[in-house]
Amino acid sequence: MVRPIPRAPPMLPDNESDYEDDGHDFAGDDGEDLDDEALVWQLLLLINPGDEDTALQQFARYREAREESGDEDEPVDTVREAIDWTSGFHVDWKDTPSFVDVIDQLAARWNLRIDWGVEDPSDEDFLDGVDVPELMAIAYDRLREHGYTLWNYDTGGDAYAGWIALRRDDENMKAVARGLGIDVQPANEAF
Incomplete structure (x- = not known):
């Protein structure tokens, strides 16, 4: 079950339907597909489990950026x-130090520490001997042990991007991403 968009300040989408994942697409009670804004809200809830305040702040930034760009950018x-x-x-694609730093920062939100398999993950020899897809696979495995999934999506370029969500929300993540046209997969299968 996907959480409905709450009745809130005007910065949130105005849609009170209770959304369910039917295994194919997200749709409201009337069967119509959700619009991008409602799907983005669902995505932000998924990647900020238990932290609706952060999701609200990010949604406000999302809406502001969409207005400034005239909706020209992809969601x-x-x-x-x-x-x-x-x-x-x-x-x-080759920035292993930044990847380790950002994943450590993201995991710390839930008081988790990634075991990268070395004493010092900032060691240059370690970072020179691995690539970002290898590091994503390590982080994916470690996060799964604690009930989380590290996701990556196709950036269409020479970069890796993604987020972390609760493991129990894997099917919802796939459905929301599909609705937004995002090609997403678990990070142990890098694009």
Whole structure:
């Protein structure tokens, strides 16, 4: 069950339907597909489990950026800007130090520490000997042990991007991403 968009200040989408994942698409009670704004709200709730305040702040930034751009950018690009280093990551394909830093920061939100398999994950020899997809697979495995899933999505370029959500929300994540046209998969399967 996906949580409905709460009745809240005008910065939130105005939709009181109770949304359910039917296994294919997110739809309201009348069977109509949810609009991008409602799907973005659901995504922000998924990647900020138990932290609706952060989701609200990110949604406000998302809406402001969409208004400024005239809705020209893809929703995922605007979401990436709104969540970067708070609820998501976006790193260059070869930037292993930044990837370790951002994932450590994201995991710390739930008092988790990633065991990268070395005493000092900032060690240059370690970072030079791995690539971002290998690190994503390590982080994915460690987070799954604690009930979380590290996701990545196709950026269409030379970068890796994604977020963390509760493991129990895996099917909802797939459905929301599909509704937004985001090609997402678990981070142990890097794009």
